[in-house]
Amino acid sequence: MQKIFDKLQAVVDRYDELNELISDPEVIADTQRFMKLSKEEGSLRETVEKYKEYQKVTQTIEDDQKMLGDIDDDELLEMTKQEIADSEDRQKELEHELLVLVLPKDPNDDKNIIMEIRGAAGGDEASLFAADLYNMYLHYAERQGWKVEVIDQNPTEVGGFKEIVLMISGKKVYSKLKFENGAHRVQRVPVTESAGRVHTSTATVGVMPEEEDVDIKIDPKDIRVDVYRSSGAGGQHVNKTSSAVRMTHLPTGIVVAMQDERSQQQNRAKAMRILKARVYDYYKQKEENQYNAERKSAIGTGDRSERIRTYNYPQNRVTDHRIGLTINKLDKVMSGELDEIIDALIVADQAKKLEDLKNE
Numbered sequence: 001m002q003k004i005f006d007k008l009q010a011v012v013d014r015y016d017e018l019n020e021l022i023s024d025p026e027v028i029a030d031t032q033r034f035m036k037l038s039k040e041e042g043s044l045r046e047t048v049e050k051y052k053e054y055q056k057v058t059q060t061i062e063d064d065q066k067m068l069g070d071i072d073d074d075e076l077l078e079m080t081k082q083e084i085a086d087s088e089d090r091q092k093e094l095e096h097e098l099l100v101l102v103l104p105k106d107p108n109d110d111k112n113i114i115m116e117i118r119g120a121a122g123g124d125e126a127s128l129f130a131a132d133l134y135n136m137y138l139h140y141a142e143r144q145g146w147k148v149e150v151i152d153q154n155p156t157e158v159g160g161f162k163e164i165v166l167m168i169s170g171k172k173v174y175s176k177l178k179f180e181n182g183a184h185r186v187q188r189v190p191v192t193e194s195a196g197r198v199h200t201s202t203a204t205v206g207v208m209p210e211e212e213d214v215d216i217k218i219d220p221k222d223i224r225v226d227v228y229r230s231s232g233a234g235g236q237h238v239n240k241t242s243s244a245v246r247m248t249h250l251p252t253g254i255v256v257a258m259q260d261e262r263s264q265q266q267n268r269a270k271a272m273r274i275l276k277a278r279v280y281d282y283y284k285q286k287e288e289n290q291y292n293a294e295r296k297s298a299i300g301t302g303d304r305s306e307r308i309r310t311y312n313y314p315q316n317r318v319t320d321h322r323i324g325l326t327i328n329k330l331d332k333v334m335s336g337e338l339d340e341i342i343d344a345l346i347v348a349d350q351a352k353k354l355e356d357l358k359n360e
Helices: 002-021 025-029 031-068 074-101 123-144 173-180 236-240 264-294 330-334 339-358
Strands: 113-119 147-155 161-169 182-188 199-209 223-228 244-249 254-258 307-312 317-320 325-327
Touching (some): 002 074, 025 031, 074 339, 113 173, 113 264, 123 147, 123 161, 123 199, 123 330, 147 254, 147 264, 161 173, 173 199, 199 264, 223 264, 244 264, 254 264, 307 330, 317 330, 325 339
Parallel strands (some): 182 307
Antiparallel strands (some): 113 161, 113 199, 182 199, 223 244, 307 317, 317 325
8 A cells, every 4th residue: 555655646746737737827838838738737636636525534533543542531532432433434434545546548529529330240130239339329428518520420211220330529429438338238029020039130330539649640641632512412512512521540451431521621631530549549459459468458458359248128128347347227228327237347447446556
């Protein structure tokens, strides 16, 4: 624990330093630096407040224990013992909270995401399941107060999606949805099945943090841009204007095509957002694959081929295979009530990180 307390003291020292800096007239005059330091100060505030409360509670326990031998009034003695017991309970709570607060932070947790949902094995049924997953995440995002924007979609004739790409914006989106990365399996009787047999199909979900210019640099020389006329609805505009954009990142071979917007400039901007996210995700997956070859995470790598969850319709059951969680309310999960699953995944991830921290 001493290493952890050293880390906490370092956080307090940095917090005090930041408070001095953001009071400096020179820093205040530099808007960009002031904003950056203020954001860092805000991110440390909860840890510092909890640590100061922990120190205060610890001091109260020590003071009360010293007093015990000098108290000759039975009622006051019982009151002091009760205060010690209450303080020790709070001390344990604060210890756990502080351990969680000093865990290594995922730098992407506060970011918006680009989510790609694709029908995989199972033909039409897989595309219908992809549409069900889209609706599930849409309802969950509404519950969280997030904004969902459909960036690209490839619908099927049966009402599903071969692929649908979303931008989800709001508070701590990546921190809650990053565990959705992977292969999702559904077991149910397809609407096209006349014999009533249960079929198994899959859809994949890719979750990528939206990358800003500061996060990943893509050399313009590494991108080939092709423009062409949009297909589909649009009337005369489509015939006259080459507004659709296809971007190819030459080093990785990643291709993004965008034709949703009427102007080429808007399609370029959207295509670049997706391209940055996919290129970042490509290199991140590469690093994680190398890391996980040596050590497998308890939550899993989020690899697209990894089957993370099964949705069993006949038994109204959802099972997350990474943490062995099974809940019998599939209907509620599909309507966007994902909190129980996501909270359990976050807790399991924190437990793994705590174990690693204590073993350092």
